[in-house]
Amino acid sequence: MDSEDKSPFGYDAFRRTCPSHTVLEMLASKWVYLVICALRRGRLRNGELARKLEGISPKMLTHTLRVLERDGLVRREIFPVIPPRVEYELTELGQNLAGLLNQIRSWSEQHAPDIKDARARAVAEHEGDLVA
């Protein structure tokens, strides 16, 4: 039976045309992960985010924030002062999601050694292939 995995909402992320599939697609981005995790504790300014997300380019940061704003996960507030001040915070929906994403981040940190080892083993086996 296939229905064992069906959600009770009539949505099915395995189907290419299902709206939930596009949601999954949007979430499948490391910057989306990190931005949402970064905002979990409260609102942050653009520059604070830029410093926290090591290696993100201004372009990607803005892009990611716009996507999240468009999808109702992040709210943007502009203070009309000089110099400009813009703050970002999670919406209810975003906070709801942040808990889950943070578990994934936490899992990544917990199991990074396991995966590093697995990768090392895979490389070692591959070297075996070469010798053999």
Place this chain on the structure above:
Amino acid sequence: MDSEDKSPFGYDAFRRTCPSHTVLEMLASKWVYLVICALRRGRLRNGELARKLEGISPKMLTHTLRVLERDGLVRREIFPVIPPRVEYELTELGQNLAGLLNQIRSWSEQHAPDIKDARARAVAEHEGDLVA
């Protein structure tokens, strides 16, 4: 304080060079999500996966499975019969992760309507921009 978000493992996914960052990068793929969710209930053959993951190309399916195998999340078993039979199943580590990923999938299905609405609103506002 920045340490509020630090894990007790010494890993920090926000740092570009941290191994956990590369793990997050690997997980940030819709096919990785879906393959792991698909295998959650038990082992599946290549063809079964191909049918379940609507729209995946043979190339991406194989690629995704190889990455997951390399990282110790999926185990591959070959039966030396004709026609060939190959089965995939989650390792312990993979099963551990599958619970979390499935929550994300479930969340995507639950909140797909909310996000669809948010996107519609965003488009509407953008149209307003054009008129104004």
Place this chain on the structure above:
DNA sequence: CCGTATCCTTGGAGATACTG
């Protein structure tokens, strides 16, 4: 049936410089 090889297109993503 399982997978690889090939070709090709798109857009993700970095670097940088500039404007309000």
Place this chain on the structure above:
DNA sequence: CAGTATCTCCAAGGATACGG
């Protein structure tokens, strides 16, 4: 400070056909 504008590059990812 926040953000846009370009330019560029490369790899993700799709389509397809073939091989073991």
